[in-house]
Amino acid sequence: MGESTVEPEYRFFEVVRGYVERAAGLIGLPDHVRDMLSEPKNELIVHFPVVMDDGKMRMFKGYRIQHNNILGPYKGGMRFHVSVSLDDLKALGAMMTWKCALMGIPFGGAKGGVKCDTRAISHDELRRITRRFTHALGSNIGPSYDIPAPDVGTNAQVMVWMMDTYMNSTGNVTKNAQRAVVTGKTVTCGGSLGREKATSQGVVHCITEWAKEHRFDLEGKTAIIQGFGNVGCNASLLLAKLGVSTIAIGDHSGYLRHDEGFNAHKVGDHVRTHGSIANYPHGSVISREDFFATPADIFIPAALENQVGEAEANALTVSLIAEGANGPLNPKGEEILAQRGIPVIPDILANSGGVTVSYYEWVQNLRSERWDLEEVDGRLEKAMTEAYQRVMYVARERKIDPRLAAYSIAMENLGTAYAERGIFP
Ligand code: NAD
Numbered sequence: 001m002g003e004s005t006v007e008p009e010y011r012f013f014e015v016v017r018g019y020v021e022r023a024a025g026l027i028g029l030p031d032h033v034r035d036m037l038s039e040p041k042n043e044l045i046v047h048f049p050v051v052m053d054d055g056k057m058r059m060f061k062g063y064r065i066q067h068n069n070i071l072g073p074y075k076g077g078m079r080f081h082v083s084v085s086l087d088d089l090k091a092l093g094a095m096m097t098w099k100c101a102l103m104g105i106p107f108g109g110a111k112g113g114v115k116c117d118t119r120a121i122s123h124d125e126l127r128r129i130t131r132r133f134t135h136a137l138g139s140n141i142g143p144s145y146d147i148p149a150p151d152v153g154t155n156a157q158v159m160v161w162m163m164d165t166y167m168n169s170t171g172n173v174t175k176n177a178q179r180a181v182v183t184g185k186t187v188t189c190g191g192s193l194g195r196e197k198a199t200s201q202g203v204v205h206c207i208t209e210w211a212k213e214h215r216f217d218l219e220g221k222t223a224i225i226q227g228f229g230n231v232g233c234n235a236s237l238l239l240a241k242l243g244v245s246t247i248a249i250g251d252h253s254g255y256l257r258h259d260e261g262f263n264a265h266k267v268g269d270h271v272r273t274h275g276s277i278a279n280y281p282h283g284s285v286i287s288r289e290d291f292f293a294t295p296a297d298i299f300i301p302a303a304l305e306n307q308v309g310e311a312e313a314n315a316l317t318v319s320l321i322a323e324g325a326n327g328p329l330n331p332k333g334e335e336i337l338a339q340r341g342i343p344v345i346p347d348i349l350a351n352s353g354g355v356t357v358s359y360y361e362w363v364q365n366l367r368s369e370r371w372d373l374e375e376v377d378g379r380l381e382k383a384m385t386e387a388y389q390r391v392m393y394v395a396r397e398r399k400i401d402p403r404l405a406a407y408s409i410a411m412e413n414l415g416t417a418y419a420e421r422g423i424f425p
Contacts, residue, residue: 006309007330012091015331020094023407026400033418037097037411040090042066044112046136050128052121062114062133065093066146069108070417071101073144075355077151078158079113080129088305089113092151095326096355099348101410103387105359110146112137118153119275130158134165141166143180143366149358150184152304155230156196159185180365183358192361194376195354200234200302201377202353203324205384206345207298208242210320213392219243222296224318226250227303228267228277231324231351235300236264248286248294251277251303255291258283292316301328308333316342323347338401346403348410349391356383 017038024034044064049057063086066074076096079089089111097109114133118126134141141148150159159182166181185191194201211218221244225232228251236246245261253276256262262283270280286294292308292315299318301307305327308316313329313336321337322345323329329337329344337344360376363369395405 006306006312006333010306010330011087012305012327013087013094015327016091016094018331019403019407020411022404023411026398026404027408027412027415029411029415030418032423033415036418037068037094037414040065040067040093041069042140043086043090044137044140045086046133048132048136050125050132052125060114060116060129060133062112062136063089064112064137064140064146065089065110066140067093067109067111068097068414070414070421071097072106072108073142074110074146075100075105075107075358076110076112076149077354078148078154078162079111079151080116080118080126080153080158081113082115082117083304084113084115091305092326095348097414098407098410099352099355101413102348102391102406103352103356103383104413105355107147107355107359110148111151112148113151113153126158127161130154130161131165134162135169138169141181143178143362147180147358147362148182149354150230152229156184156186156191159183159191160189163189180362183361184354185361190361190365192357192364192371192376193373194380195357195361196230197234197238198357198376198380199231199351199354200238200324201380202356202384203231203235203300203322203345203350204238204242205353205381206350206388207239207320207322209385209388210322210343210345216297216319221245221298222247222261223298223300224248224291224294224296225300225302225324226291226307226328227301227325228271229302231354232300232302233264233268233271235302235324236262236267239298240264244298247296248291249277249283250288250291253278255286255288256280256283257286257290257294289315298322301325303328306330308337310336313337313340318342321345323350326351334403344402345388346391346406349387349402349406352387353380353384356380 046062093111100107179190248257292312295317302324308329313333
């Protein structure tokens with residue numbers, strides 16, 4: 001099966017627009033609102049120079065897509081990856097708009113990033129790229145305008161560099177008021193307790209709700225997880241606490257199976273030290289094809305979009321898919337899973353725990369407060385449980401799949417805001 005099974009010329013934004021069309025038709029969204037939501041408000045592309053470790057200067061290309069801000073400031077991750085493209089970021093930015101609208105968070109949607117191979121650059125180079133990129137974005141980001149967060153290839157350290165660069169370009173007197181310009185920071189530098197695991201925690205709350213609904217005892221069950229970065233690793237750790245063992249994992253370097261269950265702490269340490277799961281001393285190496293065919297109870301995609309196409313969807317032998325990643329199923333894969341009756345908890349619901357706790361971090365920064373972990377976790381659990389119930393209720397009532405239900409709820413909220421505010425002037 002190899003790396004190239006899934007659509008090579010994938011047009012992610014078209015796929016997301018397809019969902020919008022369906023949801024808009026279903027809820028009778030006025031055409032002009034659908035049209036406004038079909039394109040990002042702003043598409044920024046910046047080119048900037050960075051001095052590399054060998055003393056040579058290299059040019060980089062950075063992006064920020066500001067999809068929509070009717071419900072609040074633009075909000076969304078920064079992705080540093082070789083595959084970063086305008087089309088993908090437009091899709092991901094739009095999904096942030098739906099996610100915040102679904103969760104009732106007063107934010108809009110955005111996404112950005114830098115096209116670069118983070119595995120081929122040093123720590124110092126990453127810092128310089130981050131700072132020059134932030135400088136190039138200038139006042140196009142800001143605590144009440146557009147608030148970045150981590151995504152693939154970025155982490156709390158990258159967010160702290162962004163924050164520091166932004167703070168230092170705004171003048172001494174207002175400097176400290178700018179902390180909320182990014183979320184997902186380290187706790188010492190103004191991040192929120194519970195943010196690191198928040199996306200995975202949200203995924204696991206959805207799985208728990210699904211299990212309750214289907215009288216499915218999670219204790220003793222198994223999971224397979226694609227992607228072992230922030231979302232994949234934390235999901236594995238949290239599932240272990242519920243008695244679910246992760247028996248197959250994969251990342252850009254390959255796939256491993258271990259029927260006894262992986263120790264997520266140890267795999268996480270290995271990934272932090274070596275950059276991938278390659279050469280992890282436990283489990284056996286399997287092919288990508290075998291990974292998708294590994295019988296298990298739950299599959300969590302936690303890598304990139306467009307990972308589950310026709311072959312993968314036919315191979316999967318699981319009872320539930322919870323989308324940690326954004327857009328992991330392509331339309332063909334999704335169609336096959338629907339035919340096979342395998343339930344999918346859709347991305348804009350399942351992985352919205354990340355932006356939910358980012359919102360809590362932003363509120364804490366603005367109020368100069370520090371919430372304890374119980375408070376953050378408690379609020380997140382309530383938010384995720386309610387959102388899950390709302391989506392499944394609409395899915396049942398309207399006899400539609402949960403993805404369409406989630407999109408419909410989000411679109412209804414956005415449609416109401418446009419109806420109430422009207423179009424300026
Ligand atoms: P990360 O950079 O921490 O991890 C990404 C993982 O994907 C790594 O293990 C990497 O090796 C793997 N990967 C990359 N290319 C791959 C390939 N071709 N095949 C298999 N695996 C591959 O990123 P993350 O923050 O964990 O994000 C993962 C997914 O979750 C993305 O879709 C992201 O948009 C989504 N997400 C993240 C957050 C968050 O808070 N970090 C929130 C919501 C959604």
